[in-house]
Amino acid sequence: MSQPAVVNIILGGIGGTGVILSSNIVADSAFLAGYDVRKSEIHGMSQRGGSVSSDVRFGEKVYSPLIPDGEGDYLVLLHPDELENNLYRLKPNGVVIDISLIVGESRNLSLLNDEKYLPVNQKNFNICLLGALSNYLPIPYECWQKAIFLNLSKKVHEQNRGVFEYGMKLTKAFSIK
Amino acid sequence: MKKLMFGNESIALAALHSGVTLGIGYPGTPSTEILEYFSEFGGRAQWSPNEKVALEVGIGVAFTGGSVLVTMKHVGLNVASDPLFTVAYTGVEGSLVIISADDPDMHSSQNEQDNRNYARSAGVMMLEPCDSQECYDFFLEAVRLSKEWKFPVLLRPTTRVCHSMSIVEYEDKEYIPVLPIKYNPDKLGRVMIPGYARPAHRRLREKLAKIKKWNETSHLNKEITKSEELGIITSGVSYLHVLEAEPNASVLKIGMCYPFPEEKVREFVQRHKRCIVIEEGDPFLVENCRYYGIPVEEKPEMYRFGELNVNRVRRILKGDTSPEPPIKRGRPPRLCDGCPHRAVFTLLSKTNCIVTGDIGCYTLSVLPPFQSIDSCVCMGASITVGLGLRHSLPPEEAKRVVSVIGDSTFIHSGIPGIVEMVYNPPPTGHIVIVLDNNTTAMTGMQEHPGTGKKLNHEPTNQVVIEDVARAIGVENVVVTDRISVFEKALEESLENNKTNLIVVRKMCALLRKKQQKNVKQEVIGDKSDVSTGGS
Numbered sequence: 038m039s040q041p042a043v044v045n046i047i048l049g050g051i052g053g054t055g056v057i058l059s060s061n062i063v064a065d066s067a068f069l070a071g072y073d074v075r076k077s078e079i080h081g082m083s084q085r086g087g088s089v090s091s092d093v094r095f096g097e098k099v100y101s102p103l104i105p106d107g108e109g110d111y112l113v114l115l116h117p118d119e120l121e122n123n124l125y126r127l128k129p130n131g132v133v134i135d136i137s138l139i140v141g142e143s144r145n146l147s148l149l150n151d152e153k154y155l156p157v158n159q160k161n162f163n164i165c166l167l168g169a170l171s172n173y174l175p176i177p178y179e180c181w182q183k184a185i186f187l188n189l190s191k192k193v194h195e196q197n198r199g200v201f202e203y204g205m206k207l208t209k210a211f212s213i214k
Numbered sequence: 215m216k217k218l219m220f221g222n223e224s225i226a227l228a229a230l231h232s233g234v235t236l237g238i239g240y241p242g243t244p245s246t247e248i249l250e251y252f253s254e255f256g257g258r259a260q261w262s263p264n265e266k267v268a269l270e271v272g273i274g275v276a277f278t279g280g281s282v283l284v285t286m287k288h289v290g291l292n293v294a295s296d297p298l299f300t301v302a303y304t305g306v307e308g309s310l311v312i313i314s315a316d317d318p319d320m321h322s323s324q325n326e327q328d329n330r331n332y333a334r335s336a337g338v339m340m341l342e343p344c345d346s347q348e349c350y351d352f353f354l355e356a357v358r359l360s361k362e363w364k365f366p367v368l369l370r371p372t373t374r375v376c377h378s379m380s381i382v383e384y385e386d387k388e389y390i391p392v393l394p395i396k397y398n399p400d401k402l403g404r405v406m407i408p409g410y411a412r413p414a415h416r417r418l419r420e421k422l423a424k425i426k427k428w429n430e431t432s433h434l435n436k437e438i439t440k441s442e443e444l445g446i447i448t449s450g451v452s453y454l455h456v457l458e459a460e461p462n463a464s465v466l467k468i469g470m471c472y473p474f475p476e477e478k479v480r481e482f483v484q485r486h487k488r489c490i491v492i493e494e495g496d497p498f499l500v501e502n503c504r505y506y507g508i509p510v511e512e513k514p515e516m517y518r519f520g521e522l523n524v525n526r527v528r529r530i531l532k533g534d535t536s537p538e539p540p541i542k543r544g545r546p547p548r549l550c551d552g553c554p555h556r557a558v559f560t561l562l563s564k565t566n567c568i569v570t571g572d573i574g575c576y577t578l579s580v581l582p583p584f585q586s587i588d589s590c591v592c593m594g595a596s597i598t599v600g601l602g603l604r605h606s607l608p609p610e611e612a613k614r615v616v617s618v619i620g621d622s623t624f625i626h627s628g629i630p631g632i633v634e635m636v637y638n639p640p641p642t643g644h645i646v647i648v649l650d651n652n653t654t655a656m657t658g659m660q661e662h663p664g665t666g667k668k669l670n671h672e673p674t675n676q677v678v679i680e681d682v683a684r685a686i687g688v689e690n691v692v693v694t695d696r697i698s699v700f701e702k703a704l705e706e707s708l709e710n711n712k713t714n715l716i717v718v719r720k721m722c723a724l725l726r727k728k729q730q731k732n733v734k735q736e737v738i739g740d741k742s743d744v745s746t747g748g749s
Contacts, residue, residue: 052547074218074380086548088544119545
C-alpha cells in the first residue's frame with residue numbers, strides 16, 4: 038500500500054472510552070517500527086465525560102504535533118456520537134474505523150455484551166479497532182503486540198492479543214466524502 | 215537512549231539527570247505530571263499548599279546551594295509572583311528553575327495569560343521549548359544558566375508541549391542530587407531592605423545586560439536559512455507549525471525570549487525581504503522588535519486568541535482575516551454522574567442562593583442541570599467575593615449569599631478568606647461550604663495537606679479543615695457526610711447571621727474507583743477514565 042510522507046490518525050471518543058490508552062499504543066507501535074512520531078492529546082476538563090481526542094502522526098519526519106484540519110487519513114472512533122465532531126478533520130476519502138465493523142450499522146455499544154463477539158467486549162473493543170486500523174498501516178504486527186504489552190497489564194496480554202487479531206479480520210471500514 | 219515521551223515526562227527526566235535536590239509545586243493542568251514523573255523516577259518531589267509557598271521553599275533550597283525545580287500552571291505564577299520579583303534581585307546560590315506551563319486556548323483554565331510578560335516585568339530569563347527533546351535539553355541548559363548566573367530561570371512550555379509526545383534522545387545518568395552542607399550567609403544580597411535592594415536592582419539590570427549579550431549568539435536560538443524572500447521569527451510549538459506550513463521560508467526560532475536577542479533578530483530581518491513574527495498569544499516578540507526599532511510584520515489581532523496550528527499559520531502568512539470555521543469542541547465536560555456532591559448543588563439551585571464558586575470540579579455546576587454557580591474568578595475567591603457581596607447588598611439579599619470551595623482550594627488560598635470573614639464579618643454573617651472529596655480531583659487526584667498524604671501517597675501530618683476554621687474563630691462549624699444534615703445546617707445558617715462553615719465530606723467517586731482498582735488491577739482499556747482532570 039502506498040502511504041503519504043506523514044500518516045495522520047485521529048482517535049476520538051469521550052472520557053473513559055480509552056482514547057488516551059489507544060493513542061499511546063498507536064504511537065508506541067509507530068515508534069517501535071522506527072518512525073518519527075508525534076502525538077498530541079487534551080487532558081483536562083475533557084475527562085469529566087466530555088469529548089476526548091488524540092492525534093498521532095508518524096513518518097520519516099513529523100513537525101507539528103497537531104493534524105491540520107482536513108488532512109487526517111484515519112479516524113478511529115471509540116464512541117459513535119463523536120463522528121460529527123471529528124469528521125471535518127479527515128481528508129477526502131479518509132477512512133473511519135468504528136464499532137460498526139463489529140456490530141454493524143446500528144453502532145450499538147451494548148450489543149458487545151453478546152457472547153458471540155468474544156473475546157471482544159464493551160471494555161476492550163478499542164484494541165479490536167486498532168487491529169482493524171493495523172491493516173492499513175505500514176507497521177509490523179510484532180510492533181503492535183509489543184506496544185500493547187507495554188501499555189496493558191500482563192494479566193490481559195493474551196486476551197488482548199486475541200482481541201487485536203479479531204480486529205485484523207475486520208476489513209469493511211468506510212470512506213467518507 | 216531514545217524514547218517516546220511527553221514534554222512533562224522529559225522535563226522530569228532532565229531534572230533527575232541534572233541532580234535536582236527538590237521538586238516542588240502545586241498541581242495545575244498542564245503542569246501536574248512533571249512532579250509526579252519526577253517522584254516516580256526516584257526524585258524528591260513535594261506538593262505545597264500553593265505556588266507562592268512552593269516557590270519560597272524553592273528559594274530557600276536554592277539559597278543553600280541546592281538545585282530546585284518549581285512547577286505550576288500559568289495562573290499559578292500569579293500566586294507566586296510576589297517572591298518571583300524579589301528573587302530576581304537576590305539571586306540564588308544553587309540553581310532555581312521555575313516551570314510556568316501556559317494554556318493557550320484555555321483547555322483547562324480560567325484565562326489564557328501569556329507568561330512571557332512575567333519574564334520581562336520581573337527581569338528573569340525565559341526559555342521556550344517546542345517539543346519533548348527541547349524540554350529535556352532546555353531544562354538542562356536552564357539549570358546550567360541558573361548556576362552560572364546565580365539567578366532564577368523560567369521555562370515556559372505550553373499545553374501542546376506538556377501533553378504531546380515526541381522522541382527524546384538522551385544519555386542515561388544516575389540520580390545524584392545536589393546536597394548542600396552548610397549555609398553561607400549573604401545579608402547584603404538576600405535581605406531586601408531598601409538600602410540593600412537599590413544596589414540589588416542595579417545588579418539585576420547589569421546581569422540581564424550581560425545575559426542579553428550572551429543570548430545574541432546562544433545556541434538556544436536556532437536559524438534555518440532558506441529563501442531570502444520570506445523570514446519567519448517564531449518560538450515554542452509555533453515553530454513546528456511554521457516548519458510544516460511553509461517549508462520554503464527561512465526561520466529564526468527564539469529559544470530564549472528574554473532577555474531578547476536584539477542583534478540576532480535585527481541581522482535576520484535585514485537579510486529577508488518580508489519578515490513576519492508568528493507567535494501564540496500576546497505579541498511579545500513583536501513588541502520587543504518594536505522596542506528595538508526592528509521592522510517586522512505581526513499577526514492580525516484575531517490570531518491572538520486561542521492556539522496556533524498549521525491551518526492558522528497558513529492563514530497568517532496569506533494575511534487571511536476572513537472568519538475562521540468555528541472550532542468543534544464536542545461534548546462539554548460536566549460534573550461526574552457519580553459525583554457524591556451533586557446533591558449539594560441540586561439543593562443550592564432549589565434554595566435560590568447566590569453562589570460564589572471557586573476553581574475545581576464544582577465550577578462545572580454552572581452548567582445544566584444545576585446552573586448553581588454565580589461567579590468563579592480565581593483560587594480562593596469564592597469566600598472573599600462572597601464576603602464582598604454580603605457587605606454591599608441589602609440584608610435580605612445578602613443573606614442568600616453562600617461560598618462554595620473544594621478541600622484543596624480551601625488550603626491553597628481559602629484560609630486567608632476565612633480570616634477575613636472572622637475579622638470583618640458582614641452584618642448578616644456568611645456561609646462557606648467546603649465540598650471535601652479528599653483529593654485535588656480536577657487535576658487528576660493529587661494529594662494535598664488535607665488528605666494527610668504526601669505526593670507519593672505516603673502518610674504525613676494532616677491539616678483538618680474544620681479545626682482550622684474553629685481555631686480562626688468561625689462561630690458555627692458543621693461537618694457531615696449526609697445530605698439531610700447538610701440541608702438542615704444550611705437552613706439554619708441562612709438565618710443565623712453568624713459566620714458559618716459547613717464541611718460536606720464525601721470521597722471523589724473517581725478516587726474511590728481508583729483505590730478499588732489498585733487492589734484489583736485488571737480492567738482493560740479504560741485507564742484514561744481515572745487519569746487526569748483539569749484546572
